[in-house]
Amino acid sequence: MRTNLFIISALLLLSGCISRTNNNAPVIGKPENVKIENRLLSPEALWAFGRLSEVAISPDEKHIVYGVRYYDVATNKGNTDLYVANADGTNERQITKTPASEFNVVWRGNNKIYFLRGTENGAQIFEIKPDGSCEKQISDDKNGIDGFLFSPDGKNIALIKQVPYYHDAKDRYPDLPQASGLIFNDLNYRHWDEWVTTIPHIFVAAIEKGKVSKKTKDLLDGERYEAPVKPFDGIEQICWSPDGKSIVYSSKKLTGKEYAESTNTDLYLYNMENGTTRNLTEGFMGYDKMPQFSPDGKYLAWQSMERDGYESDKNRLFIMDMTTEEKQDLTKDFDQNVDMYFWKPATTGSIYFISNHHALSQIYCLNATATTATTTNVALIPKMITDGVHDYVQVIPTENKLFGVRQSMSSPNELYAINEETGEQNQITHINDDLLAQMDFGTVKERWIKTTTGEMMHTWVIYPPYFDETKAYPTLLYLQGGPQSTISQFWSYRWNFQIMAANGYIIVAPNRHGVPGFGQKWNEQISGDYGGQNQKDVLVAIDELSKEKYVDKDKLGCVGASYGGFSVYWMAGHHQKRFKAFIAHDGMFNFEQQYLETEEMFFDNWDIGGPYWDKNNAVAQRSYAQSPHLFVQNWDTPILIVHGEKDYRILASQGMAAFNAAILRGVTAELLIFPDENHWVLKPQNSILWQRRFFKFLDTHVKKLSSEELQEAYYAEKDTAYATNANEEKERNTETQVSQ
Numbered sequence: 001m002r003t004n005l006f007i008i009s010a011l012l013l014l015s016g017c018i019s020r021t022n023n024n025a026p027v028i029g030k031p032e033n034v035k036i037e038n039r040l041l042s043p044e045a046l047w048a049f050g051r052l053s054e055v056a057i058s059p060d061e062k063h064i065v066y067g068v069r070y071y072d073v074a075t076n077k078g079n080t081d082l083y084v085a086n087a088d089g090t091n092e093r094q095i096t097k098t099p100a101s102e103f104n105v106v107w108r109g110n111n112k113i114y115f116l117r118g119t120e121n122g123a124q125i126f127e128i129k130p131d132g133s134c135e136k137q138i139s140d141d142k143n144g145i146d147g148f149l150f151s152p153d154g155k156n157i158a159l160i161k162q163v164p165y166y167h168d169a170k171d172r173y174p175d176l177p178q179a180s181g182l183i184f185n186d187l188n189y190r191h192w193d194e195w196v197t198t199i200p201h202i203f204v205a206a207i208e209k210g211k212v213s214k215k216t217k218d219l220l221d222g223e224r225y226e227a228p229v230k231p232f233d234g235i236e237q238i239c240w241s242p243d244g245k246s247i248v249y250s251s252k253k254l255t256g257k258e259y260a261e262s263t264n265t266d267l268y269l270y271n272m273e274n275g276t277t278r279n280l281t282e283g284f285m286g287y288d289k290m291p292q293f294s295p296d297g298k299y300l301a302w303q304s305m306e307r308d309g310y311e312s313d314k315n316r317l318f319i320m321d322m323t324t325e326e327k328q329d330l331t332k333d334f335d336q337n338v339d340m341y342f343w344k345p346a347t348t349g350s351i352y353f354i355s356n357h358h359a360l361s362q363i364y365c366l367n368a369t370a371t372t373a374t375t376t377n378v379a380l381i382p383k384m385i386t387d388g389v390h391d392y393v394q395v396i397p398t399e400n401k402l403f404g405v406r407q408s409m410s411s412p413n414e415l416y417a418i419n420e421e422t423g424e425q426n427q428i429t430h431i432n433d434d435l436l437a438q439m440d441f442g443t444v445k446e447r448w449i450k451t452t453t454g455e456m457m458h459t460w461v462i463y464p465p466y467f468d469e470t471k472a473y474p475t476l477l478y479l480q481g482g483p484q485s486t487i488s489q490f491w492s493y494r495w496n497f498q499i500m501a502a503n504g505y506i507i508v509a510p511n512r513h514g515v516p517g518f519g520q521k522w523n524e525q526i527s528g529d530y531g532g533q534n535q536k537d538v539l540v541a542i543d544e545l546s547k548e549k550y551v552d553k554d555k556l557g558c559v560g561a562s563y564g565g566f567s568v569y570w571m572a573g574h575h576q577k578r579f580k581a582f583i584a585h586d587g588m589f590n591f592e593q594q595y596l597e598t599e600e601m602f603f604d605n606w607d608i609g610g611p612y613w614d615k616n617n618a619v620a621q622r623s624y625a626q627s628p629h630l631f632v633q634n635w636d637t638p639i640l641i642v643h644g645e646k647d648y649r650i651l652a653s654q655g656m657a658a659f660n661a662a663i664l665r666g667v668t669a670e671l672l673i674f675p676d677e678n679h680w681v682l683k684p685q686n687s688i689l690w691q692r693r694f695f696k697f698l699d700t701h702v703k704k705l706s707s708e709e710l711q712e713a714y715y716a717e718k719d720t721a722y723a724t725n726a727n728e729e730k731e732r733n734t735e736t737q738v739s740q
Contacts, residue, residue: 025099028072028079036438040465040502042714043691045439046493047071047684050431052413053080054105054115055405061398062087063130065095065105065113066415068431073684082115084130087401088417089428095132102126104147104235108154114138116145125157125212139212146200147235150207151244156272157205157212158238158247160228162198186256191599192231193646193678199226202238202249204272219247219270219277227251229265236290242297245272248280250289250302260601264308267291267300280320286313290340294369296347298322301368303338304329309602310527312484314520317341317353319368330368330380335519343368344397352385352397354404356517359446359458359488361391363404363418387423389444391489403428407491409462410441410498440465442501444489449510449544452536458518459541460487462497462507472552474702475506477542477579479560479567483526483534483607486517494680494687495561503695504703505557508545512537527607528619531570531626538567542578554580557702559694561585561642562650562679566628569658572639573631581701582639583694586650586679589658591627597651632661638668640697642690644677670697691715 034048054067064085071078080101085092096102100118107113113130116123119137122144128135139145147160166189169181182195189196201223203216220227228237229252237250252265265287267280281288286305293300300320305313315337317330330351331338339361341353349369354361364382385402386392393413394405402418406425415428442463448456464473478497480487487509497507511518512534514526526534546553558579560568565587572582588594592612595604604610609620639662643655652673662669672693674686681690692715699705699713710716 187260248291408489460509474555478509479564481562483563510541559583569628573634585642590629646678
């Protein structure tokens with residue numbers, strides 16, 4: 001996925017030794033003197049947090065470099081700068097301070113750090129010393145670079161760059177230079193949040209006199225395929241062999257309708273010496289991604305899904321002997337996903353990975369080379385290294401140490417050092433300690449609730465700060481998206497449970513059928529059953545919690561996004577008066593409409609069962625019979641509908657149709673539409689607006705606050721805005737009349 005970059009206003013020096021880029025544009029950094037008056041999390045406070053990224057460890061394991069992103073709500077922008085510290089977190093110092101963000105950070109040796117930064121010509125590669133000195137730009141690519149990876153000997157570099165894909169009308173008709181039309185003749189013409197006019201390719205260039213040569217070789221020259229695959233794959237989908245003689249990359253070598261209907265992503269080995277390419281995973285029909293050579297080059301590991309078209313299949317860890325090309329599934333006896341992995345940088349064969357079990361993501365380890373041709377039937381049991389109520393989202397093994405990035409529902413990302421023998425976890429970075437010390441968060445507890453199938457379902461319950469069990473609280477049922485996405489210990493900057501709790505709500509978050517972390521059978525149940533068992537599960541969860549005296553069952557709300565948004569729409573026609581308000585974000589409302597609007601056809605073909613016109617397909621017909629639009633006649637509860645117009649996964653027309661249906665039915669409804677947002681809400685002011693409308697709607701219809709109480713809330717609207725706009729309109733009209 002292409003990273004959003006901020007363009008700097010001055011040209012950067014291409015050579016020389018300077019401490020940092022010098023320009024006059026404002027620099028966004030850590031907000032000063034942030035005071036949380038009532039010790040409760042608010043939308044504005046949420047956007048004051050620094051966001052950890054780009055962690056890398058020096059080869060000698062003595063230093064770490066990492067990015068921290070801060071936002072300025074007033075300018076509606078953010079910026080990531082780089083910091084270096086000792087490996088234990090001491091002696092932290094900021095080494096970049098520019099208006100342009102830094103990313104794709106790597107060490108080469110112990111005294112040089114490389115990264116990408118936005119410039120007037122797109123992102124370019126920079127070099128800097130760990131003390132922030134001797135910064136210089138080493139690339140000058142006219143179209144910019146999306147990612148880079150040095151060869152092991154540092155003589156060459158792999159680059160991700162965009163190449164033209166489709167031509168717009170003015171390219172075909174030079175006499176129509178202002179024509180804005182795009183002409184397409186097949187599917188895959190838009191993806192996620194963009195019209196597909198360029199695709200990424202992998203290039204290789206030499207490093208000459210410390211700079212990237214302008215002479216580059218396209219490894220997919222003449223091919224109309226993505227490498228890496230959009231929208232989210234990046235430099236992690238490329239690896240050099242330790243001898244630097246080959247590159248392995250992930251690509252879905254399909255176009256048009258075939259591309260839209262398939263997840264068949266393969267691994268390709270490009271031979272640097274003779275320029276040939278061969279498919280290493282021929283016959284592997286699902287996703288094959290994230291290739292990594294073992295440090296000695298004898299093995300190649302990768303993540304693999306078995307079935308074509310099923311994006312939520314079990315994520316297996318495979319290994320291939322590069323001499324015999326024998327392939328083995330290292331996790332065939334491990335009923336969990338491998339979410340991220342890395343080889344230990346030694347020849348021991350150890351692989352560290354992250355996996356979710358029972359709504360917690362921990363770090364595991366296994367000896368990948370323990371299996372050989374004579375021991376293929378030996379079960380490998382990974383060792384769980386960490387434990388606790390948290391999620392690890394990144395693991396970074398070094399030769400002698402182990403690091404990881406950790407978060408929870410009560411804490412954003414921070415870097416930890418982990419003792420592999422004892423499991424002890426010591427926090428290294430403390431980016432948000434000052435803010436967290438000023439806040440009181442609600443308690444997070446887990447419950448196991450029996451479903452209508454007799455199985456036990458894991459459910460998180462988040463309580464308001466200063467919770468008093470003698471009082472009755474308004475309560476929200478949170479419906480998860482995905483659909484196959486666990487409600488684990490995630491920290492979100494929008495769907496944040498602690499900010500909901502800070503507003504006085506209990507949150508019930510059930511891990512219903514159809515989420516990973518509870519075995520593949522539980523995960524797969526949801527496909528073809530969207531209006532079925534998983535909806536029974538979430539109703540059981542809210543009904544069970546409603547038995548508690550501290551839950552006010554007359555003040556229940558129901559909220560969710562994406563698949564959760566669909567679930568809200570479905571629930572609005574089936575809830576039997578349980579809820580007082582609904583909030584649906586980017587949800588599917590009309591399945592027939594969705595099938596012909598979405599871009600990744602494989603998803604609907606697998607999960608819904610196929611096209612609605614296939615009347616002989618029992619799974620598909622059962623799915624379409626559960627489309628929320630068929631139950632609008634039962635809608636009787638206020639609903640807030642939110643959608644982004646750049647969401648090409650679930651088009652905004654779905655939200656508009658749901659809103660129109662509610663209004664035509666006489667149901668109280670509100671539509672919050674974002675013309676400049678995709679499936680998420682990413683801009684600071686849009687996010688704060690989202691939170692204000694979210695809580696105003698809930699407080700109005702769930703808490704039943706009076707108009708006076710609503711006016712006193714932090715989200716109160718300014719009545720003067722309408723008068724001011726009216727006066728401005730009068731002035732404009734007067735000026736127009738005078739000019740005429």
